[in-house]
Amino acid sequence: MLKVTNLHVSVFGTPILKGLDLEVNAGEVHAIMGPNGSGKSTLSNVIAGRDGYEITAGSIEYMGKDLSELEAEERACEGIFLAFQYPVEIPGVSNMAMLKAAINSKRKYHGETEMTAGDFLKLIRQKADFVEMKQEFLKRSVNEGFSGGEKKRNEILQMAMLEPKLALLDETDSGLDIDALKVVSKGVNALRSPDRAMILVTHYQRLLDYIVPDQVHVLAGGRIVKSGDKSLALKLEEKGYGWLDESLNGDATLEQVAS
C-alpha cells in the first residue's frame, strides 16, 4: 500500500530525512520509534502533504500512485488520515459541521452523493459512543476547550468516521493518562482491518503494550536504522536509544542528529 524509497526530505533547506525506506502493506500495523529530532513527525507530515516539506530525492508511492503529485486534501480523499500530535482548535466550527464537510468532500471526490443529515447523525452518534465521547462534544467547536485526552479521542473519532486506508498516528499517546490511553487504543485496535494499514509514530514503548504492531522500525538520523518485531520495542525500552549508536556506522551519532 505504501512504499517509501530512498526518501530525502528537507524542511526550509535543512535535510531531515536522508534515505528512508519503508514498505507497509494493507492489514499491517507498523510502529516507528526514535529519539526526539530523528524525523518521525517529518515522515508523517510529508506523507500527509504538509507545505514546507520538500522531497529532494526518492519517492513515496501510495496505492500505486506517486504521492508528490497530490495535494494534501487529495491525499486525504484518497484515504490517508493523519491523527495529529497537536490537534488545532477551530473556534465557532462545530465538530459535527467539520466532519460533515469532510465526509461530503471525500464523497464528492469519489463522485458520490452527499450523505443525508439523518445517516450522518446516526453514524456519528454510533462512532462517538465507540470512542466513549459524550454527544455534547459533537456540538462543541473543534477541539476548543478540550483536554489533551479529549483532543486525542476526537482524532480517533474522526478516523473512525472517515475510514481511511492508511492511518498515521503521530505521537497519539503523548499527553494521555492511562485511562485515556486505553480508550484510544481500544478505538485504534477496533479499526484494524485487513484492508487498512496503520503507522504509529511514538517515542515510548508504552503505547505498544496496547496496540501490538506487526513491525517496529527505529528511525535515527533520518533513516530507518533497525527493523524487527515487537520485541525490538521492548529491547529499546530496556537499553535506551544509545544502544543503537553503533548501527549508524559512524555517519553521525544520535546526539548529533538530535541537536
Next chain:
Amino acid sequence: MNMSKAVEIETDEKNRDLKELVKREYKEGFVTDVESDTFEPGLNEDVVRRISAKKNEPEFMLDYRLKAFRRWQKMKEPDWAHIDYPKIDFQAIAYYSAPKEVPKLDSLDQVDPKILETYERLGIPLYEQKMLANVAVDAVFDSVSVRTTFRKTLSEAGVIFMPISEAVQEHPELIKKYLSSVVPVQDNYYAALNSAVFSDGSFVYIPPGVRCPMELSTYFRINEMNTGQFERTLIVADEGSYVSYLEGCTAPQRDENQLHAAVVELVAHKDAQIKYSTVQNWYPGDENGKGGIYNFVTKRGICKGDNSKISWTQVETGSAITWKYPSVVLQGDNSVGEFYSVALTHNKQQADTGTKMIHMGKNTSSTIISKGISAGHGQNTYRGLVKILKGADNARNFSQCDSLLMGDRCGAHTFPYIEVQNPSANLEHEATTSKISEDQLFYLKQRGLSEEAAVSMIVNGFCKEVFRELPMEFAVEAQKLLDISLEGAVG
C-alpha cells in the same frame, strides 16, 4: 539555516498564498442601460428646491431641506476616523437621478423591464409569486423607489411600508413627528447633507400591538454614473409592536468613487422591538483601490419607551470606505440595545465602523459583538462608545471585539470609548486578535477540505455569533458573500 529564517520564509509563503486568496470578482458590477432623468452635477439651494419640487413636496419638507442645507454649508467634513481618501468634491456629484419612465408603484407592468431584469440578476425578483415567502421588498433604483411588494397584505395588518417620498404625501403627520427625531439635521456633516438632498428610501410604521406579518426589506441599487445615493429610512414601531427589517445594497463597477450617504432612524415605543439587519455589498473598488463606494452612513435608533429593544446586525463586505456607527439611545427603563457586526476589508478597502450605546434609563442593557476581518491591504477599525448617563442606574454593557488578520499588510484597530457617570454601572469588554494559522488550514485540508472550503469554514466560524442573529435567508446570503469575497483561494 536557523529557525528564525525558516519562520520568515514560511511567513512569506503564506503571504503570497493569502494574496491570491483574497482576489475576487464583483459579480454585481454590471450597469443597466436605462434612460434616466439626472440632474447636472453640483449642489446649491436651487438644486435642493428642485429635488423638493420633483417630489411635489409640501412646504414643511422644503423648509426642512433648506434648513439642513444651510446648516451643512457651515459644517466641516469630519476627519477623526481612521480612513484615508482624497477630498470629496461635492460639486462634482449629481444629486438626483431617476429612471425616465417613472413607474406607477402599484403596477409592475409599468416598471421598465430593464430595471426588473436588474433586480432579477441581483437575485431580488420583484414579482410576488417568485419572491421568498414572507419578505416584502422596497426596491430603490438610484434616487427613486421602483417597487414595493406585498403592500396589500401589509396594509391589512395596518402596517405602513412605502417609499418615504409617498409617505410625505400620504402620512405627513407621521413624517413631521418622527423625521429627524432621532438624527437631528445638524447631527453630523453627512446627516445634514442627506437631510437636504435625500430623494427616497423607505418608511415603516407598525401600529400598536402588531407583530409585522413578514420581514420587510429594502434593496438599494446605485446605477447612474457620478450620482450620489442619499436614501432615508424611517421606522417607527408603536407600543408593543415588532418588526424585522432587512437592507441590502449593490452598485456597478466603476473607476470613479461614488458617494452613498444614508440616514436611518428607528423609533421603538414602549414594549416595542425593532430588528434591523444589513448586508452591505456596495462595489469595493478594484485590487489597487480604484473606484468603489464611499459609504458614509448615520444609523441610530431610540428605545423611547420602557422595555423596548433595538437590535442592529450588519455584515459589511463592500464599499471602498465605510464610515458607519449604528447606535442606540436607551431612553426607556429596562430597554435593550444590541449591535452585531461583521466587517470584512480586503485589497485597499477601509472600514471605520462600530456603535454607540447611550444609556439614559434605569436597568438598561446593551451588547456589542464586533468581528473584523482584514485581508490584503485592508484597514479595519472598530470604534465604539458606551456612555452611561447619571440617571441610568444599574446599566449593563457587554462588549466583545474580535479581529481576524489574513497576511501581514492589513491592519486591525480597536478604539473602545467608555464614559460612565453612574457608579452602579457594570461594563465588560473583551478583545482578541488572531490570524488564520497554517496549522488550522492544514488540519482541515488533511480532513479532505479544499483550501477555499477550509478558509471559508474558519471565517464563518469566526463570524458565527453574528450570523446567528440574522434572519435565515440573510444568514445564508451573508455566508455566501463572505465566501465570494474570499474566492480565488490559495495557490
